[in-house]
Amino acid sequence: MIARILPILGVTFIDILGFSILLPILPYFVKSFGSSDVVVGLLFSTFAACQFFAGPVWGNLSDRIGRKMVLIVSQIGATIGWMMLAFAHTIAMVFIARMVEGASGGNLSVTQAYVADLVEPKQRGRAFAYVGAAFSAGIVFGPVLGGVLLERYGFRAPFLAAAGLQLLTLAITIVMLPESRSGAGAEVATVAHIRRSLQDPRVSPVLLQMWAISLALYAWFGVYALLLQAALHFSASQTSFFFAAFGVLSVILQLGPVPRLIDAVGDRRSSNIGILCAFTGFAAVPLIHSLATLLPTFLLFAVGLSLARPGLSSMLTASVPENQRGTILGVSSALDNLSGFSMPPLSTGLLGRYGPPWAGAISTFFSLIALLMGLSAQRKEQGALSSAEAHLTQEAGQTLAGSST
Secondary structure, three states: OHHHHHHHHHHHHHHHHHHHHHHHHHHHHHHOOOOOHHHHHHHHHHHHHHHHHHHHHHHHHHHHHOHHHHHHHHHHHHHHHHHHHHOOOOHHHHHHHHHHHHHOOOHHHHHHHHHHHHOOHHHHHHHHHHHHHHHHHHHHHHHHHHHHHHHHHOOHHHHHHHHHHHHHHHHHHHHHOOOOOOOOOOOOOOHHHHHHHHHOOOOHHHHHHHHHHHHHHHHHHHHHHHHHHHHHOOOHHHHHHHHHHHHHHHHHHHHOHHHHHHHHHHHHHHHHHHHHHHHHHHHOHHHOOOHHHHHHHHHHHHHHHHHHHHHHHHHHHHOOOHHHHHHHHHHHHHHHHHHHHHHHHHHHHHHHHHOHHHOOHHHHHHHHHHHHHHHHHHHHHHHHHHHHHHHHHHHHHHHHHHHHO
16 A cells, blocks of 8 residues: 555655745744734735635546646645745735745645545555655654754745755656546536535535634644744744654654554544544643643644544545545645634734633634534444444344244
């Protein structure tokens, strides 16, 4: 299985390597223009809003013309966005650069569809864990590279490095990545097909739960760097290095215990365990006042993120028809981006108004909702399984009784 998805894992790693250069640095870059914490949140929201509208389009297009071409177009747009950001001299130019990259950002949903195309359903939870490991590996090295370049050369150098990495992913995609869908003779999802899938009780509950946890995660992504600055007085470079350490932990989890746990307990239970860990970590944010009190929260968050998303992604891809997979994953990506649009201004606004103890409040609330949804679904699935087993036992007993007579 790993050999089949290795090229897309490589593309994911390099792509996230470039993206993770930005994540810890961007809040400090925005504030270098004299902007407030709320403007930092608005910038994250602008990027996500553009992805919100672009995600379903790229996903549906990948169902029609193939995954590879969509990835190529997306990577070209991202390269242009990074270059614009490197040479931005005003906050308005920063916003325009993020809009360009956001509008071209179809990578995530298309990558997920690519993996689902190549992997058997029973192996998808493990495969998505490996994608998560590639994602986390990129997070390890990106912040370190960004922190070193920032200290030595200023803000422009990390952004130029990210643009160069996007060019590298473009070359790898063109040369090494095979097309996972031929498109020949394949039925393309129509609007009616998509509507029926979203109304399907097997699909919509998973989408809604994924949306709830993404609301929690994007509220956290928007505020965590500012939290480290406000609560522990971290610099931009220190935040980058700490985020890299978080990535190391995530890689260890996703290459070691996470795939084995998913295989042992299944997608539903493993995702619920992950969401419970994330909820506990977010609820502990008010206790953060030193590095020692920070570490348990980030440990729980790493475990939660490593477990929750692979299981939910696997369940989603298993519940939709093959010809709609890219489109439905595009819808999932759009909901993620709606979270990215709406949550950062709220979480950064709470931090700015009420201080660090409130930084995780929104994430705590929505992770609790996701957890309750997951536990409810697990009980229903267990009840349905018990009913099916009882029915089979009853039929077997009737068959034996008939044979004896």
